[in-house]
Amino acid sequence: MQEIFEAIKEASKQIQDVIELGDTAKSENENSTGDTQLKLDIASDVIIEKVFATVPSIKAIVSEEQEEIVHLNDKGEYLIAYDPLDGSSLVDVNLSVGSIYGIYKNDFTGDNIIASVYVVFGPRVEMVVAYKNSVKLYRLFDGEFNYIKDIKLEEKGKLTATGSTQMCWPEHHKELINSMYKDGYYLRYSGGMVPDLHQILLKGGGLFSYPGTTDKPKGKLRQLFEVFPFALAYEYAGGQAVNGKSRVLEIETTHIHDTSPCFFGSKDEIKRVLEVYKDHV
Template sequence: MEQVNYNIITLTRFLTEEQSKHKEATGDFTLLFHALQFSFKSIAYYIRRATLINLTGLAGSSNTTGDDQKKLDVISNDLFINAMRSSGKCALLVSEEEENVIYFKDATQARYAVACDPIDGSSNLDAGVSVGTIFAIHKLAEGSKGTPEDILKPGTELVAAGFTMYGASAQLVITMKGGTVNGFTLDNGVGEFILTHPDMRLPRKRAIYSVNEGNSLYWEDPVKEYFESLKQLQPESKKPYSARYIGSMVADAYRTLLYGGIFAYPADKKSPKGKLRILYECAPMAMVFENAGGQAVNSKMERMLEVVPETIHDKSGIFMGSYDEVEKVKSFHKK
């Protein structure tokens, strides 16, 4: 018989309690996040029903980075844009699916800028592989009505960040500046995100690595040497590392966050700057991993949160995961 839990902490309750801890809070951030929450729930709904209502396959267009757009990419992007516009709290939005910054000029009192990847890993959608949404929230400079400079900032300036993974269930992971990392699960029965993973912490180390080894031909020597070392018998365990690669950043990152290890998408000779976008993939993920006790660096071994994007779709390589595992990566680059 199902046990009834009477002390449920919903995302709505969680945000309200967090707001009450800050006397200067106006409630604007909470309202903005309610709009984000609606987007996540809507995307989760359409993904569940995609095969039944003919939402699988390509939309016949490509996005700013040249990726073919799925029908759900377009729908999710439109959901995000309309949710941010209707919230009245978002001055500008950067989306992977849009070439330029979207400004909401009617939101004259808005104090936030949002960057998002509406569906990360959408090439896996038709195969039923877990995909996700990644988001990052910046606060506008005092007196600003919304300019590109308000969002072309390092991740250290982020107010909040996180991601939603749409798999067997919809999992939402959020963190705020200087705060903990908390995981929520969408209860479809009541239509609410429920706190199921409070204060998430990465194990200090774990012998698991996640990387697309199909790119190894193009890797720089330190990267090759590092991953080759993981395939050897380790001094402590007398076993090699386990390889786990899904091919959807959100799914790989979520597993790494739960179990530890390292996720990598390094820059290489084919993509010297890297493949992942700084604003709405690397920076928000780095904030989550740092606040959970891990690390995130780029291919130059610079702290990912300190990297300043030059353009809204600027790219980077990334290594992120357990603290000691990232330290091991750094040691190979120091040689």
């Protein structure tokens, strides 16, 4: 496992260089979910695949930017699903973006994820590793990722961040979010999944939500590349992750690009979600 973490560190250094110097224009391609790929997405994807191809323990990989699973080493033990540069459209306006990695064994499903990593590219480059029931923060300086601290959530937080446009929210979700504002929660939403979830983790708690909506009833965020990796991190940090009814890591995956509604947060906020959603899922 350590060689995989080292590979992610190396890929992240190269991606940081691409972000600083690379082309932020759109390409002529679309990814598997119909989003137009930026040249940064493609460049980051190429970097990660090349780095992972050198790691003997990796059996296969699948990228959010590609249609199919890529087989690397028949004798490898691990499967990795990754989003090479989540929120890449934010680079143009100099907001934080990130890479997300889910590390699986046997099959690409929630109950087979054993570790996850995400990297935030912002004013500082930070890496968070969820493995063996701990969540550890590392920061890049002097060319190396240095351990900073373990991350733990409080029982209750103060922040809320919720995705999609409000005109597409179901009424019960609107009621949930409005009730949180009335109870003094602060809105913190950048439009980037990685920095928003990272902020909630580092600030001690709150709620990140991307509900099923009128235009995307099954949610927008991809299970293998985004939802499951962050679910593991939040659970290991002492929080929870649900789809409105069930634990996220127990939901069924039928295709590598399946999506799901998702709610990540402290235990108090997730209890609140389940209460609101119990008659609507």
